Amino acid sequence: xxxxxxxxxxxxxxxxxxxxxxxxxxxxxxxxxxxxxxxxxxxxxxxxxxxxxxxxxxxxxxxxxxxxxxxxxxxxxxxxxxxxxxxxxxxxxxxxxxxxxxxxxxxxxxxxxxxxxxxxxxxxxxxxxxxxxxxxxxxxxxxxxxxxxxxxxxxxxxxxxxxxxxxxxxxxxxxxxxxxxxxxxxxxxxxxxxxxxxxxxxxxxxxxxxxxxxxxxxxxxxxxxxxx
Amino acid sequence: xxxxxxxxxxxxxxxxxxxxxxxxxxxxxxxxxxxxxxxxxxxxxxxxxxxxxxxxxxxxxxxxxxxxxxxxxxxxxxxxxxxxxxxxxxxxxxxxxxxxxxxxxxxxxxxxxxxxxxxxxxxxxxxxxxxxxxxxxxxxxxxxxxxxxxxxxxxxxxxxxxxxxxxxxxxxxxxxxxxxxxxxxxxxxxxxxxxxxxxxxxxxxxxxxxxxxxxxxxxxxxxxxxxxxxxxxxxxxxxxxxxxxxxxxxxxxxxxxxxxxxxxxxxxxxxxxxxxxxxxxxxxxxxxxxxxxxxxxxxxxxxxxxxxxxxxxxxxxxxxxxxxxxxxxxxxxxxxxxxxxxxxxxxxxxxx
Numbered sequence: 342x343x344x345x346x347x348x349x350x351x352x353x354x355x356x357x358x359x360x361x362x363x364x365x366x367x368x369x370x371x372x373x374x375x376x377x378x379x380x381x382x383x384x385x386x387x388x389x390x391x392x393x394x395x396x397x398x399x400x401x402x403x404x405x406x407x408x409x410x411x412x413x414x415x416x417x418x419x420x421x422x423x424x425x426x427x428x429x430x431x432x433x434x435x436x437x438x439x440x441x442x443x444x445x446x447x448x449x450x451x452x453x454x455x456x457x458x459x460x461x462x463x464x465x466x467x468x469x470x471x472x473x474x475x476x477x478x479x480x481x482x483x484x485x486x487x488x489x490x491x492x493x494x495x496x497x498x499x500x501x502x503x504x505x506x507x508x509x510x511x512x513x514x515x516x517x518x519x520x521x522x523x524x525x526x527x528x529x530x531x532x533x534x535x536x537x538x539x540x541x542x543x544x545x546x547x548x549x550x551x552x553x554x555x556x557x558x559x560x561x562x563x564x565x566x567x568x569x
Numbered sequence: 570x571x572x573x574x575x576x577x578x579x580x581x582x583x584x585x586x587x588x589x590x591x592x593x594x595x596x597x598x599x600x601x602x603x604x605x606x607x608x609x610x611x612x613x614x615x616x617x618x619x620x621x622x623x624x625x626x627x628x629x630x631x632x633x634x635x636x637x638x639x640x641x642x643x644x645x646x647x648x649x650x651x652x653x654x655x656x657x658x659x660x661x662x663x664x665x666x667x668x669x670x671x672x673x674x675x676x677x678x679x680x681x682x683x684x685x686x687x688x689x690x691x692x693x694x695x696x697x698x699x700x701x702x703x704x705x706x707x708x709x710x711x712x713x714x715x716x717x718x719x720x721x722x723x724x725x726x727x728x729x730x731x732x733x734x735x736x737x738x739x740x741x742x743x744x745x746x747x748x749x750x751x752x753x754x755x756x757x758x759x760x761x762x763x764x765x766x767x768x769x770x771x772x773x774x775x776x777x778x779x780x781x782x783x784x785x786x787x788x789x790x791x792x793x794x795x796x797x798x799x800x801x802x803x804x805x806x807x808x809x810x811x812x813x814x815x816x817x818x819x820x821x822x823x824x825x826x827x828x829x830x831x832x833x834x835x836x837x838x839x840x841x842x843x844x845x846x847x848x849x850x851x852x853x854x855x856x857x858x859x860x861x862x863x864x865x866x867x868x869x870x871x872x873x874x875x876x877x878x879x880x881x882x883x884x885x886x887x888x889x890x891x892x893x894x895x896x897x898x899x900x901x902x903x904x905x906x907x908x909x910x911x912x913x914x915x916x917x918x919x920x921x
Contacts, residue, residue, distance in 0.1 A: 472666045472667070475726075478628060478655060478658070479656065479679070479680040479726075479730065480652035480653065480654070480655035480680070481680075482652060489679070489682075493671070494668055494669065497670075567670065569669050569711075569712055
């Protein structure tokens, strides 16, 4: 205990309770998990739409693609810290609160879903066009091709981009403190940085890194398992 | 009269790319394939063969004209009817297009899922794998197989939905000669056993020679020549067709070698260098002997080759005829009457 107290004098009293390390970890996990689920579903859906409606796609539709494509680009180019502020009213409308981790979910999803959609589109584009043609020649419907060919053949690549996206979500949650979202990023800045408590910054950093490594490790494991 | 299973009627395909010149990939092609045919379509890459066969299962839509397959105008089918129809048209590909994430058995089962109970699928898959000689590899993944084995899986998969027509899109072009030959033999046996109609496109005349009953030659989107295998080989009309045939006989290489021989380089006034091509019955006659006995013309054979096309002998001789000009003309007339094609041989060396 002495060593820990010696190297992390400010962390020890801060460990439990309001604004503590444990709470911050929970908030980061909460925001990451929910954003992953919601943005994952939306991004996957939009990504598949992009894939199908693009030139040479199974349901090629240039006007539709062009609108969707530009929307994705616009949302991807907004800096997240501004998105947090800009979506304030929209957030209240959706989750009935403007502050806290739950309020942060809305901008997190809006910021992540387009990014993930583009990743999904690119991941599925790696599926051999010949295999898609073969499935078409066998009389498989476009929906069947999405589920039985694209998502299956592109699974390994899909896992890879999902890991990338989750790590990017963990990064974004660090900014959620701006709207009272809490989390490890908030702990590092508002407690560690502003109070000159460097040990708090380091502890926040270590926990963020641990989360990233766990996600990377699990992702790599499944990516390898699904790759033939 | 035999049933026409695939009919192209004045089919045209034009690709228009933005800011680029339109490409006329298929140029007013009319063609029909009879049930039980192995119909070969040859041409160099870019001739429009792939586009033409993709019209059969409507992977490519024609710009104009109609495509009738197994009695239905393909353009008039609804999306659902088209998918049903496609199940009757199998297709195999140059790069096999197997699903890397599925085992061999799962690849073959792919078109069957949802159409019949699981145990029936398993039974059918093992039958198909046995048919193509790959029963032992059922649980392997495509990456573990050789090219020839992958194509066998492709064939098994294409046969899973009991098609009546099989499209082969350069299916042997990525394989070595020995494997090519065994895949072609497999296709031929399927044609005989199952009565499967096969439309085969290739740039390898050897493949056509080995199994096709009918041939069409394509160039720049148009069919420039067509006929039975024997007609095409015995009496090719177009230069491109002749080139293709010469390549399979390796005649171009032979001619180069011949032209270096002293006997050819210094042809006397009474000598003429000709190529004799004959099919079937004419092969049995003692041609060379007759030339000497009846016309006093001697023939010095520089090159001779007899091959079997659909069990009919097909011969090629390059000879130097020696005799009086009159006699040689008479001899050549006799040969032509006996259904032997005579061509004067131009020496490649003269151009070099």
